Amino acid sequence: MEFRLHPEVIHSAASQGARLEVVEYDPRPTERPLEGFHQPLTRPARWRQLALHLEGGLAVLEPGALQYLRGEIEMQASSSGGTGGGGLGGFLRGAVSAAASGESLFKTVYRGAGVIYTEPTRLHLLLGELHGEDLIVDDGAFVACAGQVTVGRHVNQGLAAMLGSGEGRVQPKLSGSGVFALQSPVHPDEFQILDLRNETLKVDGNLVVAYSGGLAFSVEKSSRGLLGSGRTGEGFVQVYRGTGRVWLAPTLPIHSPPVSLAGAS
Template identity: 70%
Template sequence: MDFTWTGSTERELSAQGHKLEVIEYSAAPMEAPLSGYHQSLSRPRRWRQLAVHVGGGQAVLEPGALQYLRGELEMQAVSASGGGGGLGGFLRGAVTAAATGEGMYKTAYRGSGTLFTEPTRLHLLLGELRGESLIVDDGAFVACVGDLQVGRHVNQGFAQAVGSGEGRVQPKLTGSGIFALQSPVPPEEFQVLELRGETLKVDGNLVVAYTDGLEFKVERSARGLLGSGKTGEGFVQAYRGTGRVWLSPTLPIHQG
């Protein structure tokens, strides 16, 4: 059966004259059902696309995320290490990438207009930062707009736990603005936990992002003595202090 796809705004978030809009595409059959016959219908899964409305500032997208743009927007390669754009910044980014294994650069767009990302079946999670930093899980970053810098964070937690000298490189957003992350989990199922001098321990890769005011460590769990943790190595992720954690407890359901 053939379908036609219709887009509608699923959710949006605005700040500082910029806006992020999630467009969801749902399928409807092109042919009407036959009268008098029961027609079982299995529709394709929905697709989602992010529209980034830039109001005279800067947006940063994950490389390869852009589908098309409208307006007066200039594109510039930005070094993953936080350096400037242009050829010099691009080459410095290449050296950093070679040393860390990180993606070579992000793509910045400056001016006024709208950016549209490639459609995805993943869900898009919108959030806002107000003069703080956010450490993002690998592969979760999609875009940000506003007074935000996209750099890198070398997470030594797991390396220290297993005795390795190499840390895990993750995206780090710093400043004020709005951002979009992607996940198999719908935004309604996320829990944004506010920690106030507390400890959170998580068994499994359920955290998509956390503010860097939190101390992060990887520790052996009690079950780890028997090697029965969900991580396969009996480790838990521990977050201590004051800050926010984006937690997806239903992730195993969506991956099953």
Template identity: 70%
Template structure:
């Protein structure tokens, strides 16, 4: 059976001269049901696309995320060397090198218009930064807009626990503006936990982002103390201090059936 895809706005988030818009596409059968026969129909999963609206502002997309854009927008790949001359260095130093020496390249835009990302079956989580920093899980970053610099954060937590000298490199967003992350988990199922001099321990990779006012470490869990922590099991992620954590308790329920 053939389908036609219908788009609608799922949610928006605005800050200053920028706006993020999540477009959702659902499948509708091109043929109506036959009279007198039940229509047993398994429709394709929905697709989602991010539209980044800027008006005289800057935006940054994950490399390869761009599908098309409309408006008076300049575009440039940015890396560890800094913003470069093509855009007057408007994102100078926005993206720094990974610990391995290779650059983490993003695509930077400046001007006025709308930028559209490639459709995905993952869910898009929107958030806002107000003069703070956010450390994002690998593969979760999609885009940001406003006065936000994208750099790298080397997370040594698990490496130190197992005696390795190499840390995990994660995106770090700093400044004020709006951002979009992707996850198999719908936004409604996320818990945004506010910690104030508190401790949060998480068994499993359920945290998609956290503010850098929190101290992160990896510690042995009860299973680890019993000798079961040989391949990562038996460890928990610990967050201490004051800040916010984006936690997805239902992530195990969504794994295996969703692909980008």
């Protein structure tokens, strides 16, 4: 049986001069089932796409996320998302500079009025808001942001420092006020947004997709695996201390192996 994908906006979030919408494509049969017969249907997977509506505002997308755009919108490569100018010429110069220096092109800034559409994905899209704060995002989870938000880099020493390595893990850091979109195999309804108030949170596994920049993060040995942690690298927990928010996905192991939030569901 053939199916047709029907688009429907299932989530939205707005900021000054910008609005994010999650469009979900629901597969529906093109023919009505035969009367008097039992027809088991195996529906194709649902796909999702992010639509960013700009009204003279600014948006930042992860490189490769763009599918197409409509309107008077300029693009620019930026090493500090949310700043600078130069339009398409600036974008090309930034790409050449990145290639010459060996530095990856980290983000692309869009300015103007129109609509930007990202590549469809089977992952879920999680929308959130920032109110003059910082947010550290898990590598591979960032999709886009809009409003007065800059995208920088946060060097997370974490496990590297624990094991004596000199290099830390680089993660996206969102700063300012506006809206953002993250991707995950976990449905948004399954996330727990924990408000820590001068508290300590310990997580066994890569279940945190984002956390407030004001929280102190470290990787510590768990009491149950001190011997194993010294030999195999197991027995560590991620620790968050202070006041702030944590986006936790406790059902992640059900949807995919707990290796990376960038995996497809």
